[in-house]
Amino acid sequence: MSDKLMSYEKATERFDPVLGLEVHVELGTKTKMFDAAPNAFGGEPNTYITPVSLGLPGCLPVVNKRAVEYAIRIGLALNCQIAEYCRFARKNYFYPDLTKAFQTSQYDEPICYDGWLDVELEDGTVYRVEIERAHMEEDAGKNTHIGGEDGRIQGADHSLVDYNRAGVPLVEIVTKPITGTGDRAPEVAAAYVRTLRDIFRAIGVSEARMERGNVRADVNVSLRDNPEDPMGTRTETKNVNSFRGIEKTVRYEMRRQAAILAEGGKIVQETRHYHAADGTTSSGREKSDAEDYRYFPEPDLVPVAPSREWVEEIRKSLPELPAVRRKRLQGVWGFTDIEMRDIVNAGAVDLIEETVSAGTDAGGARKWWMGEIARLAKGEEKDLEEMAITPAQVAELQHLVEDGKINDKLAKQVIAGVLAGEGNPGEVVKARGLEVVSDTGALETAVKQAIADNPDVVAKIKGGKMAAIGALMGPIMKATRGQADAGTVKSLIMKELGL
Numbered sequence: 001m002s003d004k005l006m007s008y009e010k011a012t013e014r015f016d017p018v019l020g021l022e023v024h025v026e027l028g029t030k031t032k033m034f035d036a037a038p039n040a041f042g043g044e045p046n047t048y049i050t051p052v053s054l055g056l057p058g059c060l061p062v063v064n065k066r067a068v069e070y071a072i073r074i075g076l077a078l079n080c081q082i083a084e085y086c087r088f089a090r091k092n093y094f095y096p097d098l099t100k101a102f103q104t105s106q107y108d109e110p111i112c113y114d115g116w117l118d119v120e121l122e123d124g125t126v127y128r129v130e131i132e133r134a135h136m137e138e139d140a141g142k143n144t145h146i147g148g149e150d151g152r153i154q155g156a157d158h159s160l161v162d163y164n165r166a167g168v169p170l171v172e173i174v175t176k177p178i179t180g181t182g183d184r185a186p187e188v189a190a191a192y193v194r195t196l197r198d199i200f201r202a203i204g205v206s207e208a209r210m211e212r213g214n215v216r217a218d219v220n221v222s223l224r225d226n227p228e229d230p231m232g233t234r235t236e237t238k239n240v241n242s243f244r245g246i247e248k249t250v251r252y253e254m255r256r257q258a259a260i261l262a263e264g265g266k267i268v269q270e271t272r273h274y275h276a277a278d279g280t281t282s283s284g285r286e287k288s289d290a291e292d293y294r295y296f297p298e299p300d301l302v303p304v305a306p307s308r309e310w311v312e313e314i315r316k317s318l319p320e321l322p323a324v325r326r327k328r329l330q331g332v333w334g335f336t337d338i339e340m341r342d343i344v345n346a347g348a349v350d351l352i353e354e355t356v357s358a359g360t361d362a363g364g365a366r367k368w369w370m371g372e373i374a375r376l377a378k379g380e381e382k383d384l385e386e387m388a389i390t391p392a393q394v395a396e397l398q399h400l401v402e403d404g405k406i407n408d409k410l411a412k413q414v415i416a417g418v419l420a421g422e423g424n425p426g427e428v429v430k431a432r433g434l435e436v437v438s439d440t441g442a443l444e445t446a447v448k449q450a451i452a453d454n455p456d457v458v459a460k461i462k463g464g465k466m467a468a469i470g471a472l473m474g475p476i477m478k479a480t481r482g483q484a485d486a487g488t489v490k491s492l493i494m495k496e497l498g499l
Ligand code: ADP
Pocket: 018, 019, 020, 021, 022, 132, 174, 175, 176, 177, 178, 220, 221, 222, 231, 232, 233, 234, 236, 290
């Protein structure tokens, strides 16, 4: 069934969107949230388990202190208050990947609450997202449905369950309703989750790999006629695990809901699924209200009461956060706001920093990463960090240029060679014979030829138009297959013309 959609422009003209994001992050602890089973990805199914991960009768959970520390790190990085006392709660529901028939979570006593995060959009606009809470919980196992269409349970003939993920520590971060974004709602949603991802990595609580589902977002969207109106009915699209997916979900839901509302219809409060293949969402189940889960405090776990000393110790141990680091690096490197924003958007901050540590200046590092390498990456639809060239190699390349061994044009061939696996820049230069022609004999011949072939240009130069020298460079470079050093060529021309 295909949904009726309003154009995005019309939808944003007529309606005011409200968003709510619930982001789950898997913590990178060694063991699980409540037992000593390994917390690791990719093991043989049902090998990283203990009776506690399986929720067998009679076993007792114990809280992982490191997971609590990581939750506090996240809360502090998000400018939250840290509870002096909080408890876990049982969220009761049945699903085959949840053997206990309840998820151990937190309900009305989250460990972190009342925070905010500044999110910078691609054009530099900063939007502040208010954070309601960040609480601890455990992940469920993973169902795999066999025999149906694209892994859905509908039409499957049997299902398999892997409990390796059961009990993996999670922190769920819930925003307050995000208002006032207007037509930038999809962008704000994606940028918010990207900013969170960068923070998780920077503070060392998770590898935060989206493609592994380490970070997943539930995306709530509603529309209303005017910003002054009460919020409309929302839908919640579950487990979106890419930035593009988050952006598309918001966009699609805005267009879909706008079409329904414009015809006087009502939005059904429900969970929905996102389909990466075509960027659409489809109906899941009607949303349960909190009371259906029959939350109650977990009797098998002691409350968590982090001492203020511990919280302050954690605060002091936090590294520089990404936004602060970017500002600092921009100052050190001397880049303009626009240059720095392009670098951030290209995911090149770390690469340039490492290239600079390998001994080049920032301008030289930026030139290659944001120039030729970025151009090639774009052609291959890859991220910069996926390109098979390292910061150390880029630094070596830049040194070869600075030493006059190669020019910028040859450097591009060197980059191609490195990417093709031909070795480090120095090796590529040797193997491909790319060193600039410094043999003045061959150069002189080329210079003389160019002068003889272009009497009109020579006349201009002699008449004082030095810029005309450029017109002689082309044929000389061609004759030396681009391997001549521009400075040397220029001085040879001057010498030859007696200037
Ligand atoms: P649930 O448990 O049903 O998922 P939560 O309150 O945990 O509900 O989270 C819902 C998310 O959606 C929060 O981020 C909240 O701010 C947001 N939200 C609440 N009401 C609306 C609404 N009408 N439209 C958009 N977002 C909303």
